[in-house]
Amino acid sequence: MSPQHKLRAGGVSLDSNIILDLYLTASLGLLNDLFAERMLVSDFVLRELTQAAIRLPGAETVNLTTDEEWGFFRETRRRHPGLGVGEVGAITVARFRHATLITNDMQARQTAEELEIPVSGSIGVLECAVELAVISGQEAINLLQAMVREGAWISDELLELFRQKVLTQGD
């Protein structure tokens, strides 16, 4: 028996990039289907979404309050100046709420790995959705292709690997 997908349990901290991918492909509802009651959004991410008139119902907004959280936030910003306030907020939330960071941003992913924070992206979300039979393998492939058309940066090789994996999973 293959192990459960890592996103099937525990909190998830979302950054704007991943939410945008789902929003632009009219599939934001997938997040609630998969992560109801365990979806965390930094208030810095929420601000980015609000500025773009994107609403994400069902997520818990997390503010930074303690010296320790602010200290971590500051240090991460200092060491990774290419990250925006939203991404650093999402990383901070993942760290202090022991959640998995979900982002497609290369810089954010690298930073999370460096800080030993578990990380996943659109592909992980879609794999999890297929595993839970929320969507079919083919629907997941179509969705990922739609994300690429909407500007998600996913290489052809990765797309092909994903296609093979979810179609096998569906067998």
Place this chain on the structure above:
Amino acid sequence: MKEIIGPNLKTARDLAGLRQEVFAEQLGISRATLSAIENGHVSIDSGILLRAANLLGRPISDFFKDEPEAMALLYRAAVDIAAPSDAKLEFEHFCSSYRELEQLVGVADNLLTPPAYDYFPHVHSKPDHFAVQVAAAERERLGVGQQEPVENIFQLLDEQGVRILALEMKDRDVYGLSGFSPQYGPCILLNAVNTVERRIFSLAHEYGHLLMHRSFYRSKEPASGLPKDHDLEQMANVFAANFLVPDVALKIAFQRSIGDKPVGIEDVVFLKRYFKVSADMMIRRLKDLGLLDANSADSLMTEVNRRRPDPTQEIAPLQSDLFGEWKRLNRFDHLARKAALDNLVSLGKLAELLGLNIVEARKRVQEWRRDVSAA
């Protein structure tokens, strides 16, 4: 972090002219709590910080700056400028983003700041003469000599590291604004509502201030309430006129294309397009150089005004799109493209730097990718 956010919050509140008790009420906290936050004694809740950023109209990243004093953009203390405060904030954000992009791409400090030709009122007895000399010296330094028009001043100054931002400001009488900081170098804000000829002159005018009056850039606010300094403004006008239309170049063009015949409106149109300035300025330069007598200058000015479709427009507008060419190929955009396409910045960071929301930033990156793929 509280030691950084607190003082930044206080500075921003002071600049907005808000009293502590009023601001505390708007934030929904007590004055004592705000005071403790501003003094760096307690950490702020990020939700309150975001509310403060909204109320003060500032990007959230402003509150995380380590050295606001060293980075502050300084304006001339004695100016008569009423740029709207939102335009000023956008200008300062642009200058700061420009610097950050240079650092992220790894080209910060690769360009030398244009030299200062310091004007000292007690030493230089002929300010106008000084401005003429500076215009000539700067043309030589930039390699454009004295005999030809400047091809594209936007491009020329952009290549020198001058940070130029054009924003639409409703009040056409706000032509431009300049700021300086040792970190950012020279920064110029132009009113994009005005004609391109006006923008060209304003750019040269502000550049003149930055070259000649750098030691006057001491104030954090552009409008200090001091009376307008006519000498400095006049010097910047003389600089702009001589930088855009040098005596030698105008005499050569005049000799070559007009000669001894009386100057007509067609000559003014030809010369204004050749030097890329307004018809008014061209007539004034011809008069200054004695190529046109006072009566002829007056009647030509009357004729220009009669032909002008309305006072906000220029007769015989420039035929080449100098501003558009520069907009399509400017250093700031190149740095932003490079940072995004080389994955040096995240989407959120790009949105912050460009003052866009994340959907707009995503679309911008998509356009850049398509552009590069098609190249």
